Amino acid sequence: MLTHLTPTSLPRPHSFSEFGMTAESNPSINLNEFTYRRGSEIYGEKEPAQYVYQVLSGTVRSYKLLSDGRRQIGAFHVPRDIFGLENGGFHRFTTEAVVDTAVRLIKRESLEAIAENDGALIKNLLFMTATNLQHAEDHMLLLGRKTSMERVAAFLIEMDRRLTAAGILALPMTRRDIADYLGLTLETISRSLSYLRELGVLRFIDNNQRHVVIMDRRQLVEFDRQT
Amino acid sequence: MLTHLTPTSLPRPHSFSEFGMTAESNPSINLNEFTYRRGSEIYGEKEPAQYVYQVLSGTVRSYKLLSDGRRQIGAFHVPRDIFGLENGGFHRFTTEAVVDTAVRLIKRESLEAIAENDGALIKNLLFMTATNLQHAEDHMLLLGRKTSMERVAAFLIEMDRRLTAAGILALPMTRRDIADYLGLTLETISRSLSYLRELGVLRFIDNNQRHVVIMDRRQLVEFDRQT
């Protein structure tokens, strides 16, 4: 394992309350924390699912690969998100840390044992699975029918909503990650962002252009023809 | 409503046993049957979800529309499939009958009332939602990263598995439906099928080329580069 234990002083902004439990309320569950270095794998596709994860800090990408290396990222997971929840016993994505990332993890078997007698917990699992489904359904529309500009605009709006909701956006992932999320190439991502900057919809701050973006959400939605 | 009641003599090949219940075992649930004429809408996106549906015969398409008419079909539902199950109170797709279709329906509220005290039922709902999620995840990979030939091959393999599992396939949907499912155009679908026929992977029987296809599953998987 490339993982290593994190100091207990790590931020704990949120608990596993989405599961209707905490370590305090149910001592049979051990909530451990790990950190993963940028680029390291958290688990692989088709591996047995031992844990469920919650992002504490950092960002995680979930992806599938074709045999020749083509990659489709199905989701990015940001702080508070829960991932790795599988109904069958095996993971259906490979996940990696996009940047140095801290996660809290819970043993799958203990989760299932409790779910057996806890209707509220199962309902929470159902709700989370349905949320993931909704995201995937929206993403199918994007991948199947939207233009490159619409995809990039939708991506920025999604990240703005999930990361900050403030119009100032620190993107943790590379152009290649974005491309593999949107079904495009990194060059197309770069060109689209440059074009949005030319139009004044985006501004890059920080002399390194990559990370921080100021966006005009109003103008951006014009580029993403919604439903 | 464009629907009309079906005669009680309609085939009842399968029950709602996926819900862990039947009308006999739980008389508080009324399982009604309806038929929909080819092309008619079953429910619209964002409508309140009143019913959950099971296909008895025929085929249903679930889709989302962009404002300019671009359409993405998220799934086809064939006999035995359950659709319209929403975690929130509103449908997230529009659904239409691809051909004349008979469905069995169950009131959502009665389902929820029973789920309240029935852990096995909730687990079934979770399982079905997870199955839908898995399909959507695989479809994202197809839409984001596969070539037209790979998509068409994957489509034929999926339909062969779900409709017959026999190598002889009666496709109920049009080229346009297939195109909107695979994120392509109808012309590209037609050309891909013609090409597969030239190669001897497919044969059309029935003088109308549309409906019945004999396929060589072995050869087809060569065209769909899997994971």
Next chain:
DNA sequence: CGGGGGCTTGAGGCCACTCAACGATAGTGG
């Protein structure tokens, strides 16, 4: 300070799209 990763930008190419024509079939109404 050398190397590698990430980003941008340009030039050219190709896969899927667009536009168009045509044939076949099913449904409709006189």
Next chain:
DNA sequence: CCACTATCGTTGAGTGGCCTCAAGCCCCCG
């Protein structure tokens, strides 16, 4: 029973949006 029309599918010709390939810059980091 037969136009008439609409729908569906196939195929060809040409286009274009995104991809591929390449060069160069910047920054980080050993």
